[in-house]
Amino acid sequence: METEVVIVGGGPAGIAVSAGLNHLSIPNIVLEKEDCYAPLWKKWAYDRLKLHIGKQYCELPLMPHPGSAPTFLSKDEFIAYLDAYVARFGVRPLCGKSVESASFDAGRGVWTVTARDVATGEEGTYVSRFLVVATGENSEGVVPEVPGLGSFPGDVLHSGRYKSGDKYAGKRVLVVGSGNSGMEIAFDLCNHGAKTAISIRGPFHVVSKEIVYLGMALGRYISLQLVDALALLLCKLQYGDLSEFGIVRPAEGPFALKAKTGRSPVIDVGTVGKIKSGEIEVMKVVSKVKGDEVTFADGRTRSFDAIIFATGYKSMARKWLKACTRSTHLSLHHSVTESFENSIDLLPSWLINLFSLFC
Numbered sequence: 001m002e003t004e005v006v007i008v009g010g011g012p013a014g015i016a017v018s019a020g021l022n023h024l025s026i027p028n029i030v031l032e033k034e035d036c037y038a039p040l041w042k043k044w045a046y047d048r049l050k051l052h053i054g055k056q057y058c059e060l061p062l063m064p065h066p067g068s069a070p071t072f073l074s075k076d077e078f079i080a081y082l083d084a085y086v087a088r089f090g091v092r093p094l095c096g097k098s099v100e101s102a103s104f105d106a107g108r109g110v111w112t113v114t115a116r117d118v119a120t121g122e123e124g125t126y127v128s129r130f131l132v133v134a135t136g137e138n139s140e141g142v143v144p145e146v147p148g149l150g151s152f153p154g155d156v157l158h159s160g161r162y163k164s165g166d167k168y169a170g171k172r173v174l175v176v177g178s179g180n181s182g183m184e185i186a187f188d189l190c191n192h193g194a195k196t197a198i199s200i201r202g203p204f205h206v207v208s209k210e211i212v213y214l215g216m217a218l219g220r221y222i223s224l225q226l227v228d229a230l231a232l233l234l235c236k237l238q239y240g241d242l243s244e245f246g247i248v249r250p251a252e253g254p255f256a257l258k259a260k261t262g263r264s265p266v267i268d269v270g271t272v273g274k275i276k277s278g279e280i281e282v283m284k285v286v287s288k289v290k291g292d293e294v295t296f297a298d299g300r301t302r303s304f305d306a307i308i309f310a311t312g313y314k315s316m317a318r319k320w321l322k323a324c325t326r327s328t329h330l331s332l333h334h335s336v337t338e339s340f341e342n343s344i345d346l347l348p349s350w351l352i353n354l355f356s357l358f359c
């Protein structure tokens with residue numbers, strides 16, 4: 001099948017690129033390996049999920065959220081927005097198409113993308129002038145190697161497959177990792193009556209969504225250093241020093257760190273209160289597992305019924321994106337920017353440059 005642009009990934013970014021191209025009448029195909037678009041939202045996100053940042057920072061090009069929408073959208077509200085967006089811009093992702101390879105023929109100036117149909121196993125080929133990688137950073141869960149984990153008799157799952165704490169009432173559950181997923185899952189487990197512990201490794205910032213909202217608004221007018229100074233002052237007033245609970249802040253402020261490294265601060269949904277009250281126990285890094293007993297770096301041990309690894313994600317694009325040499329990258333970058341130069345207002349540069357993350 002031939003088209004102008006193949007977009008790999010039918011999440012919000014892939015949908016937004018397709019909508020922008022449809023708006024300009026540029027033929028495109030979206031390939032999504034799961035059986036629906038935005039599967040992280042529609043199938044996998046946990047039940048209590050709400051967006052951490054205000055609706056004005058979570059909208060796709062050409063379609064703002066209505067004034068009547070709440071500032072912090074729930075998962076279902078965001079899915080309803082995506083459904084309306086796809087309908088409005090005629091985005092029709094091909095679902096159940098798992099991309100196996102994409103290579104660029106510099107001589108012909110075309111990409112050849114092969115995709116396996118997940119239901120039938122049949123291979124299809126798509127040829128295009130442009131390729132957009134929109135598979136995100138969260139395509140596969142990372143579970144660290146832990147000595148003895150195979151001997152653990154209970155449930156072991158990655159946070160990406162966690163839906164709710166309802167089946168863990170009365171159980172002893174260890175959450176490994178204290179990013180936004182781990183901190184919120186620990187809170188959810190505790191609310192559902194699980195005896196919850198969280199394993200914390202490195203330093204991280206805890207902020208409230210109101211502080212982030214204020215910081216993002218002020219960031220348009222004042223420097224990041226000033227925003228951080230104010231945010232840290234508000235955090236100190238709200239949370240105090242959390243080091244006695246095993247939570248230590250990085251040397252750099254939350255907004256500077258986000259801008260420099262992309263790393264998000266933890267936006268507290270109530271977990272800190274439960275850690276302070278002792279309802280959630282903080283543990284060090286896991287050093288080994290033997291049966292249901294887990295040993296931590298400080299030598300403490302505890303028995304658990306389940307372990308949830310909230311240890312982050314990795315992109316899988318390197319597996320199928322072939323021949324992405326520096327020269328391919330440069331010519332691709334050149335042709336994409338050239339092609340989109342008239343639509344730069346419609347498609348923000350972060351979308352156009354998605355692919356450069358992988359090259």
Ligand SMILES: NC(=O)C1=CN([C@@H]2O[C@H](COP(=O)(O)OP(=O)(O)OC[C@H]3O[C@@H](n4cnc5c(N)ncnc54)[C@H](OP(=O)(O)O)[C@@H]3O)[C@@H](O)[C@H]2O)C=CC1
Nearest residue numbers: 050051052144177178179180181182201202264310311312
């Ligand atoms: N409502 C929302 O908007 C939500 C947004 N998100 C976002 O989704 C993205 C993914 O978040 P998340 O799933 O939390 O992943 P992250 O990559 O953000 O966090 C992974 C966490 O796992 C820790 N970790 C990794 N390996 C180990 C280990 N061996 N032992 C102990 N800890 C370990 C890391 O610690 P260390 O810091 O030491 O590396 C880090 O705290 C982020 O951008 C996040 O902000 C997530 C949930 C909700």
Ligand SMILES: O=C(O)C(=O)Cc1c[nH]c2ccccc12
Nearest residue numbers: 052053180212255258264265267
């Ligand atoms: O909740 C997340 O995962 C975020 O990354 C939210 C976020 C986006 N931009 C920010 C800037 C400062 C602090 C949080 C965020």
